[in-house]
Amino acid sequence: MRIRFSSDLFHRGCFCFFAALFLSFIPLSAEVTRFEVIKQENVMVPMRDGVKLATDIYLPGKDGKVAEGKFPVLLSRTPYGKGSDAAKTYTPDGYVVIMQDTRGRGESEGTWTWMIDDREDGYDAIEWIAAQPWSNGKVGMMGCSYVGATQHLAAMTKPPHLTTLIPSNPSINHGVGGIIYGGAFRLRIVNWMLNNAAKGSERARDPAFREALERQAKNSPYYLNHLPLRRGMTPLRMVPEYEDMLVEMLAHRRNDEFWRFSNVVDHVDEHKDLPVFMVGGWYDLFSTSTTETYMALKRVSKSPVHLIMGPWPHCSNRSSHAQVDFGPDASADMRGIQRAWFDRWLKGDVGKFGTEAPFRTPVRAFVMGTGNGSKTEDGKLSHGGFWRDLEDYPPPQAKATKFYLHPGGDLATTPPAKDRGATTFEFDPNNPVPTIGGGTVGGISGAWNQWGGSHIWNAPDAMPLSMRNDVVVFQTPPLERDTEVIGPVEVKLWASSSAVDTDFTAKLIDVYPSSADFPEGFDLIMGDGIIRARYRDSDKEENLMTPGEIYEFTIKLDPCSNVFKKGNRIRVDISSSNFPRFDVNPNSGEPANDYRRMITAINTIHHDSVHPSHIVLPLMPVEATSDSR
Numbered sequence: 001m002r003i004r005f006s007s008d009l010f011h012r013g014c015f016c017f018f019a020a021l022f023l024s025f026i027p028l029s030a031e032v033t034r035f036e037v038i039k040q041e042n043v044m045v046p047m048r049d050g051v052k053l054a055t056d057i058y059l060p061g062k063d064g065k066v067a068e069g070k071f072p073v074l075l076s077r078t079p080y081g082k083g084s085d086a087a088k089t090y091t092p093d094g095y096v097v098i099m100q101d102t103r104g105r106g107e108s109e110g111t112w113t114w115m116i117d118d119r120e121d122g123y124d125a126i127e128w129i130a131a132q133p134w135s136n137g138k139v140g141m142m143g144c145s146y147v148g149a150t151q152h153l154a155a156m157t158k159p160p161h162l163t164t165l166i167p168s169n170p171s172i173n174h175g176v177g178g179i180i181y182g183g184a185f186r187l188r189i190v191n192w193m194l195n196n197a198a199k200g201s202e203r204a205r206d207p208a209f210r211e212a213l214e215r216q217a218k219n220s221p222y223y224l225n226h227l228p229l230r231r232g233m234t235p236l237r238m239v240p241e242y243e244d245m246l247v248e249m250l251a252h253r254r255n256d257e258f259w260r261f262s263n264v265v266d267h268v269d270e271h272k273d274l275p276v277f278m279v280g281g282w283y284d285l286f287s288t289s290t291t292e293t294y295m296a297l298k299r300v301s302k303s304p305v306h307l308i309m310g311p312w313p314h315c316s317n318r319s320s321h322a323q324v325d326f327g328p329d330a331s332a333d334m335r336g337i338q339r340a341w342f343d344r345w346l347k348g349d350v351g352k353f354g355t356e357a358p359f360r361t362p363v364r365a366f367v368m369g370t371g372n373g374s375k376t377e378d379g380k381l382s383h384g385g386f387w388r389d390l391e392d393y394p395p396p397q398a399k400a401t402k403f404y405l406h407p408g409g410d411l412a413t414t415p416p417a418k419d420r421g422a423t424t425f426e427f428d429p430n431n432p433v434p435t436i437g438g439g440t441v442g443g444i445s446g447a448w449n450q451w452g453g454s455h456i457w458n459a460p461d462a463m464p465l466s467m468r469n470d471v472v473v474f475q476t477p478p479l480e481r482d483t484e485v486i487g488p489v490e491v492k493l494w495a496s497s498s499a500v501d502t503d504f505t506a507k508l509i510d511v512y513p514s515s516a517d518f519p520e521g522f523d524l525i526m527g528d529g530i531i532r533a534r535y536r537d538s539d540k541e542e543n544l545m546t547p548g549e550i551y552e553f554t555i556k557l558d559p560c561s562n563v564f565k566k567g568n569r570i571r572v573d574i575s576s577s578n579f580p581r582f583d584v585n586p587n588s589g590e591p592a593n594d595y596r597r598m599i600t601a602i603n604t605i606h607h608d609s610v611h612p613s614h615i616v617l618p619l620m621p622v623e624a625t626s627d628s629r
Contacts, residue, residue: 024477026261033061035067035265037091039569042107043316045100047124054107055125058087059134060098062321065555071096072163073129076143077122077150079105079112079200087376089335096134100125102150104241105200112201114245115149115171116261122154130161137161138346142338144168145316145340152264152293158272161472164345166338168279169315173289175259176266176539181288182556183253183532183539183590184582188285188441190229197242209238221457223582228593239619250593253532255539265289268296275303275345277332281312282368283321283446285439287558291393291488298362298392301432307393309561311385313446322437324447324524325380326368329387331359332340353425363390365486369510369563375517383447383510383524385563394487398618403476405607405614411474411572421608425470425575427601430576430583432577433471434459438507438525439558440581450509450523450573458579464523466573474606475511475571483564487618489527489557491572494611496551497533499601500544500589505530505578506555508615510562513571523571527558530582536590544589550606560617571616575604 030349038061042054044476074086074095082099086326089530090097104112104122114277130137141151148170155162174179178184198204204391216235223229229236229247236243239249252258255266264271276297280290287309294307310317311326343349358364362388371384403411407421444456450466452459459465466473491506507528514521531553534542545551564570577584587601607613 001258003478008164013427016217018216025465032462033094033364034092036062036064037087038064038066039087044109045125045128047103047110047121051103051108051110052357053100053102053103053109053121053125053458054082055098056082060091060094060096066134069134070096071134071136072140072342073098073135075100075125075129075139075141076147077102077118077125077141077145077154078143079196080147081106084180087264089339095346101200104202107606110332111241114249115146115153115243118150118153118417119157119261120452122150123157123159126159126162128153134379138163140164140166140342140346142166142168145171147590148172150260152271153262154196155272155274156267156270158270158524161284162272164272164277164341166277166279166341168334169284170293171286171289172262172264172293173265175255176263177284177288177292177556179249180253180255180539181531181582183535184530184585185250185253187224187580187583189249189440190223193224193236193242193246193438194220195223197236197239201242202237203239211548212238227583230593230594247593251591253535253592254541263294265296268300271300273301275305277306277337277341278308279313280307280309281316282309282314282366282559282561283311283437283439285314285445287439287527288488288556291559294393295364295432296368300387304362306336306358306362308358309393311368312575314441319443320376320380322444322446322448323380324383325371325376325378327371327382327384330366330385339346348430353564355378357387357389361389361391363393364388365390365393365561367484367486367563368563369565370501371511372519373501373522373565376624381449381512381518381522381524388486392488394618395620398485398487398620400513400616400620402614402616403572404612405474405572405574405605407607409474411476411570411615415612415614416608419609422606423472424602424604425472427470427576427587429577429586429598429600430586432579433465433468433505433575435578435581436465436525437571438558448525450507450525451520466523468575470575470577471572472574474574475569478513478567478569479564481566482618483570485564485617486561486620488559489615489617491529491555491557491574491613491615493555493574493613494550494606495553495613496548496549496604496606497545497587497601498547498603499587499599501532502531502536502545502587502601503530503582503585504553504555504603505573505575505582506615507573507575508557508560509573510564511571513567513569517560526560526562528578528581529555529557530578532585563580570617573604576601
């Protein structure tokens with residue numbers, strides 16, 4: 001309820017009187033106990049194999065000592081260093097906050113491996129916590145990215161005292177949309193290895209090695225431009241566990257036992273049934289993984305499973321980023337949301353839980369695109385948006401609608417009439433299409449105009465990507481009405497190639513027309529995806545192509561939640577590379593991470609009545625879009 005107060009002195013006086021009268025009736029017993037924060041640093045917690053993990057424990061205190069009683073616990077297991085300000089928020093109100101260095105990171109013992117030990121280590125840490133005299137036996141977990149992944153990995157072992165999770169942008173499902181995406185490799189992981197070998201590895205504890213590793217982290221473009229990486233042949237050999245893991249990942253593209261440790265979607269029956277609140281962003285590199293994990297958990301879980309998706313990049317909840325502003329409502333009080341969730345499941349404090357957003361429905365989604373398209377004071381596109389409360393994701397009322405690729409570059413809901421139609425282009429792996437924004441991490445991530453410039457290291461010219469001959473553009477006429485899309489997006493593509501293996505990429509773009517504020521218009525990326533041809537039939541088996549033969553491909557794009565406004569266009573770009581978001585296919589058919597040749601492929605998109613290539617967009621009903629604003 002909003003109360004408006006007049007500046008009139010009489011009204012202010014009345015307010016003060018009634019406020020004082022109201023406060024006089026609050027009993028002293030309603031005062032909330034506030035605790036001091038007592039820190040126990042680098043407690044070495046033993047795992048089942050004897051390895052000890054460095055753990056900082058923040059305990060509620062009184063008069064300089066640990067307070068009597070048993071408290072709920074919030075745990076974060078992190079490879080990024082266990083310093084945290086969460087204790088300032090939670091511990092004074094009766095939570096124990098625990099930050100733990102994962103195995104082989106920070107001050108912890110053992111050898112680091114990419115999350116492989118985090119299932120059993122998570123179980124052991126939780127059960128150790130539950131046995132401590134200050135624990136009430138209820139343990140919740142929180143954190144983003146890798147830290148979000150450690151929550152799901154622990155839950156896959158079903159620890160008896162794990163009570164609830166709030167994973168933000170979790171890095172999981174590596175073989176089915178995480179690190180491996182359509183058979184291609186997310187090169188973000190190369191940067192992660194380089195940066196974190198320098199920051200938190202055991203070898204980096206030596207200043208000389210840390211300095212050398214920091215130099216290598218600055219050379220990441222050289223690594224990306226000189227794939228494949230071979231074991232013992234790179235400067236990363238200074239930390240062999242990192243080089244070994246990276247080489248293994250680059251070589252292993254099948255969704256099989258190698259990636260089993262992080263595969264929640266395909267093995268969701270192993271996940272503990274407990275309340276989960278998932279946090280994601282439409283521009284996060286793990287947006288597909290986050291939404292698909294929610295969908296998988298909802299199928300099998302009897303406990304509440306909630307999802308919030310904002311217009312955010314990785315581990316962020318700002319109202320604007322990159323070149324776009326989504327309006328003041330786009331940010332979210334995630335600390336407040338987390339607090340309400342933990343109070344509900346760890347303290348039994350229902351409060352307004354279930355009656356206010358984001359808890360009154362299972363899903364809260366930010367729908368981008370209802371701004372006026374003007375330029376903000378800081379030079380960004382006013383794309384705007386609003387929040388929708390949904391009963392599920394994808395929204396049951398969203399209708400999967402096909403937009404067909406037509407000869408001449410048209411995109412329409414009517415299928416092609418002719419029985420022949422194709423567009424052919426050359427794909428030179430030595431000159432890949434540059435990545436500009438989308439689901440990446442770092443400075444050029446999120447909502448970017450699809451134009452090059454000095455801000456793009458591999459596209460320094462201020463020209464649109466659509467000018468490239470290896471980018472094939474299909475777009476609608478200016479839309480006659482607002483068109484709202486919420487849900488998963490995919491492209492069905494019929495294509496052929498001169499090579500035995502190649503890639504096909506697809507990108508969804510909201511095209512703004514020329515305006516006084518943006519004379520050149522604005523080509524806003526909404527999401528993209530890729531398929532490596534040899535994995536067109538299965539993510540578990542390779543099957544090379546016969547040159548010249550036409551095959552059907554499914555390209556899974558990032559999910560989308562956007563209103564394509566009247567006068568804008570819906571655009572789909574088809575190509576064969578997206579670098580450095582994904583590794584570039586050499587087109588030679590050689591094994592991944594073990595090739596020596598780079599071959600130019602002649603690739604053909606077929607778009608006719610026999611091969612009706614199209615994009616599938618989940619359209620919301622027109623009346624729903626009208627009623628929401």
